[in-house]
Amino acid sequence: MERRHFLRAAVLGVGTSVAFGFSVTREAIAYPAKTGPSPYGALQAADANGIMLPSGFTSRVLARSTQTVPGTSHTWHGAPDGGACFADGTGWIYVSNAELGSGAGGVSALKFDASAQITGAYTILSGTTRNCSGGATPWNTWLSCEETDLGYVYETDPWGAKAPVRLPALGRFKHEAAAADPDRKVIYLTEDESNGCFYRFVPTTWGDLSAGTLQVLVESGGALSWVNVPDPDGSPTRTRSQVSGAKVFNGGEGAFYRNGTCFFTTKGDNRVWAYDAVNNVLNIAYDDNLTANPPLTGVDNITGASVGDLYVAEDGGNMEICIITPDDIVAPFLRVNGQSGSELCGVAFNPAGDRLYFSSQRGTTGSSSGGITYEVTGPFRR
Template identity: 40%
Template sequence: MFIGAAAASSPQVLIGRAQAQMASELPLPVGPLANIPDVEHKTLTAGAIDGVDDEVFAPPGFDVRCVAREGLNPLTGEPAPFGYEWHLDPDGGAVYPAADDGGWVYASNSEDTPGGVGALRFDADGNLIDAYSILEGTRNNCAGGQTPWGTWLSCEETTGGQVHECDPFGSAATAVRKPALGSFPHEAVAIDPIHHACYMTEDGGNQRFWRFVSDESDLSDDNGVTRMGLESGTLQVLSIQGFEDGGYPEAADARSPQPVTWETVDIDTSGRVLFPTFQNDETTQGTRFAGGEGIWYYEFPEALRQTPAGGSVPTRGVMFFATKGDNRVWAYDIENQLIEIIYDNDNMQMETGFDQVDNVVVSPSGDVLVAEDGALMRLVVVVPNGQAKLLMQITKGGSEITGPAFTPDGSRLYFSSQRGPSGADGSGTGGATFEITIPEEYRTAPVASTPDGETPDTDRPPTGSAGALTAATVAGAGIAALANRALRPADE
């Protein structure tokens, strides 16, 4: 769907104040992006890739540049065969700090066949200095996840899809397939480093929420970080009490914490799941979810851990994930095995509502962002109990926003317009990848959310240590909100 000129001239009107609050809405942390002004049309910063009006809108002071466009060499802006060519349909992505020079790498999936993963290498000043492939010969690489030991898990969103582990500083030759994680339409992954589990979303109309729990033999030490081999362990699907065996949880039944169990799933040596996924529109194991999308792991600082209603121990780790088919964001309390919906369009009314929630990403300053897969093509800052803010919108239609990821210091945000203008003259629709520079005043520490819906004062003392993503405390029946141990995105 194309958004016309009227919408393009003032896209900020597409976000409105919440008309109703969820019965068990959680006090999520609020970062400085809650105070951004209305967006404006941006003229892209000049560079090797320029000359096309992508109709990008962002707040004043937020510079935008195109760092890669499909069919062109990101370093020179020249089409093939002059060096490495940026891939078609850029999708999920993540940023990795470089230990040698203070720079970083942005890894980006290609949701095409053949797919794969490309990488953009930046120096400490943000100059693009290299571009290369880290995975080849795969299909429909949608999202994925960043591991605590510094690799990228790239997911094939296709029948029989696999997860491939890639080195963002390496090459395609070093990528390794991980059949123990199952063979199905993988969307995204996130690692729980405490319990050595890999959580996975599955895209589709009626799919499952998965996890892989490593055996002791699957674990090794990697420079002080416990590394999961992702080769020996147990594959499981989640069942919400009352919605087992293919049950679908209605929103009213899941807006307060619900107990869950995990059911073991058998696979063969290729990763093929050995239970029938569908049988007369019913399944044999697990709760149904309406199109699993982005997922993110958080660990609470010890001082902020509390026992939620229905729990038995203080919450330590939470998995957040989105389901696009019903526009929901979920929170799973790992220690207490409780799950609840924290956002859905039925009870969080905006003028347009969320338009197919996809990636869920959090800035180092504690801002909760949701990217959309629908026609509105927005990147939205979610402000608990208050007004959602529009951070970025692309009004050149027929695309979707993919791969949002922050640099560790929060100074830059990368994302792609998956079917945005491509080629030297912008006449193609193969996609483009962008960078937004975040002004310093919007990179301060987060604060606790306010219950009255007013935009919080970000000059107040932070609720946690400086530079860390802090957590709000448990509220009533809520599980707990966001906290941070390290930047661990998963898009998508």
């Protein structure tokens, strides 16, 4: 019996029980998460924006693709995807990728004051291709990843004061997301291929990503190790095919690091993985095949709240952002109605943790020009 099917039987109460090693704290996820009630209660009827939210939460539309951001002269980009927030004095900045092809991609930013009013909008990267997800660095830059064969990672300035920098040392492959680990001083990278890999980049100098070593996760005899990728340029042999025993992941998507663990998602098998970097152990934090009536399908971008909750956006499914709590529960947090031809992405909290940002990449039209970027406010657990 395939391991995931065996585990499913155990979770559903048929056959032998399965034990997963974990420590349940407010900063750790129990594995694997099971379907259960949300800590925020049931979703209410859709609001004026077509979003179903728990009681006490509200949504607002911030920007629409091809339209001018209200109060600015900036036209919001098409196909908004991965995003993150950065503190800016008493306000903050939300950056958002544009997953557009043929050099039409890039990154735009929304600037907010202390009262959450938009005070500016501008472009911080342009001329790139299919900027999908990415990741924030501890030194307040945004790593924007090209989801295309032999794609690059670009380091960008959320304030738009510094020119973006292409980072060939992080490898050329179908990049999806990046997550900075300041404890081990590495950057984790996911690859959006059905036979993709999980990488880490070890910079020569932490804080400078211009030079360093790209490594891939290898599994041999049940043990994990990191092995140098001989040719990060990926040509003629792609990076995922250069190292024997490299562990294969089915469609790497979002990544988020917190307190010794890098959580990342794989869309081909609807899993959330938890790489325990402290103990060099890989766990399954969520698998839709390991719980009854799984609410989370089409896993994509992922972020976390300081309380320990994870928020995972769906590409497909029923257009939900689901929450995975430290007490082993997965449940819908919100649902977007009337946009089945789209996907949810760009989940990110503002620095205070009381506002959640996300985008519907293709909105109600199902096209890249129909993207909508939202803000949700309410009594988030902090």
